[in-house]
Amino acid sequence: MSQPFRMVAFFFCLLLSAQWSVAQEGVHPQSSTYEWPDDSLVRRKLDQWQDLKFGMIIHWGLYAVPGIIESWSICSENWIERDSTIAYDDYKKWYWGLKKDFNPIRFDPEQWAAACKGAGMKYLVFTTKHHDGFCMFDTRQTDFSIAKGPFAGNPKADVARWVFDAFRKQGFMIGAYFSKPDWHSEYYWWPKYATPDRNYNYDIRKYTWRWQQFKQYTYNQLSELMHNYGQVDILWLDGGWVRPGNSVTAEVLSWGAPIPPAGQDIEMPRIARMAREAQPGLLMVDRTVHGPYENYQTPEQHVPAGQLDHPWESCMTLANNWGFVPNDRYKSTRKVIHTLIEIVAKGGSLLLGVGPKPDGTLPTEAVERLAEIGKWMNQNGAAIYGTRPVKDYKQDSLFFTQHKTNGHRYAILCIPEKGFVPATIHWKNNFPKAGSRMTLLQTGKTVKWSRKEDNIEVELPAGLLNSERPPALAFEFVATEQP
Ligand code: GLC
Numbered sequence: 001m002s003q004p005f006r007m008v009a010f011f012f013c014l015l016l017s018a019q020w021s022v023a024q025e026g027v028h029p030q031s032s033t034y035e036w037p038d039d040s041l042v043r044r045k046l047d048q049w050q051d052l053k054f055g056m057i058i059h060w061g062l063y064a065v066p067g068i069i070e071s072w073s074i075c076s077e078n079w080i081e082r083d084s085t086i087a088y089d090d091y092k093k094w095y096w097g098l099k100k101d102f103n104p105i106r107f108d109p110e111q112w113a114a115a116c117k118g119a120g121m122k123y124l125v126f127t128t129k130h131h132d133g134f135c136m137f138d139t140r141q142t143d144f145s146i147a148k149g150p151f152a153g154n155p156k157a158d159v160a161r162w163v164f165d166a167f168r169k170q171g172f173m174i175g176a177y178f179s180k181p182d183w184h185s186e187y188y189w190w191p192k193y194a195t196p197d198r199n200y201n202y203d204i205r206k207y208t209w210r211w212q213q214f215k216q217y218t219y220n221q222l223s224e225l226m227h228n229y230g231q232v233d234i235l236w237l238d239g240g241w242v243r244p245g246n247s248v249t250a251e252v253l254s255w256g257a258p259i260p261p262a263g264q265d266i267e268m269p270r271i272a273r274m275a276r277e278a279q280p281g282l283l284m285v286d287r288t289v290h291g292p293y294e295n296y297q298t299p300e301q302h303v304p305a306g307q308l309d310h311p312w313e314s315c316m317t318l319a320n321n322w323g324f325v326p327n328d329r330y331k332s333t334r335k336v337i338h339t340l341i342e343i344v345a346k347g348g349s350l351l352l353g354v355g356p357k358p359d360g361t362l363p364t365e366a367v368e369r370l371a372e373i374g375k376w377m378n379q380n381g382a383a384i385y386g387t388r389p390v391k392d393y394k395q396d397s398l399f400f401t402q403h404k405t406n407g408h409r410y411a412i413l414c415i416p417e418k419g420f421v422p423a424t425i426h427w428k429n430n431f432p433k434a435g436s437r438m439t440l441l442q443t444g445k446t447v448k449w450s451r452k453e454d455n456i457e458v459e460l461p462a463g464l465l466n467s468e469r470p471p472a473l474a475f476e477f478v479a480t481e482q483p
Helices: 003-023 040-052 088-101 109-118 159-169 208-228 250-254 268-278 333-345 364-383 462-466
Strands: 054-058 123-129 173-179 234-238 283-286 313-317 349-354 387-395 398-403 408-414 424-427 449-452 455-459 472-478
Touching: 040 173, 040 283, 040 349, 054 173, 109 159, 109 364, 123 159, 123 234, 159 173, 173 208, 208 234, 208 268, 268 283, 313 333, 333 349, 333 364, 333 387, 333 398, 333 408, 333 472, 364 408, 364 472, 408 424
Parallel strands: 054 123, 054 349, 123 173, 173 234, 234 283, 313 349
Antiparallel strands: 387 398, 398 408, 408 472, 424 455, 449 455
């Protein structure tokens, strides 16, 4: 590490420890990393988005053809596994050549949208372009796209359009995933030089024309997406290392890749102006780049330890990978439902990731899980959608939420795979109003409850004890105090 880098790293460690001590102070840690948007249309959409709670992120691209990790295998960082019998350059050639084999003749976005709607999902994020630069929309900026290969003659060749239309028809908010880095573009990875890591591979201070071209290329593609694909609600920008040099944080350093001294500024204010002119109120999610273009935050593959004081979403895979990988291990329906409940009680949303197969269909395991999740959401959605967090949001395996306007409070009991449904459940705080009704959402029937001093006791209907163990039970009541 050079001296200036060491100083930068030291500074960020200091910053991190300062944030940590702030985070220790209360249930609602103050965030120094979030900026509420000024634009009232953006704030309104943000509030609407916060009602939705459950979305789908679809990773679909060239990597689905061989069924390997999304994009990363063509990056030469040392944590990445690759077939060691093939030289790196040959491997990249092979990878780029996969475009000849990507012909998803069974692509049926209506079926995807129906499966996601059935699961109770309300918004979609779709990979229009991942780090490998392969476009899942008919861009005029390159031929490296699904619309130019063997699928070109297919009426649905402009894949993103069909995906967005199908989900929009089911009432979803529409999000475009777009990778800022582009490893196929000669303006980012110039073939003149080796590509040792995820960053651009030339000196952008020396080759200013080339970097300018990259910025314009990115701008043009985003302009196509913002102008030609109907209403888009969320622009979900991945590849957080592409950011101005002065916005590098401890998190960025923790990714372990070198930080180019010249930064990687692609002029987000200019992009945002164009995007919001075309899509008023657009939510910009410039992931990990804290500031005006990160309208909500996106912890990845984990649930934050507690409630956060700003809008957020955990993105998590249903299996182990973002894209389709044969024989992947899928999480259980119960696990997904418990995760969703915990996230919602902490004030966030769950964006669940599934990767379609190269023929265009969703993996059977995913379809099955989505249907099972839907069964629970159908009966218990009132405890999830349109809710906002309450102060005492957790007690053992019980979580609490409250509807943002009608005042209904919910207690949600997560039931483990093994073990038994208790005959009575107990909690402190979140007291129901004296003499008020409490309903079990699953049956719509009233349940008996009582209060002894600070302890609430709820009797579960006898039938439940013998029935199949549901993933969770939700109770609706009116609470004595506000959240
Ligand atoms: C990570 C992965 C990236 C993936 C994204 C989804 O950033 O590196 O490949 O698209 O997560 O959240």
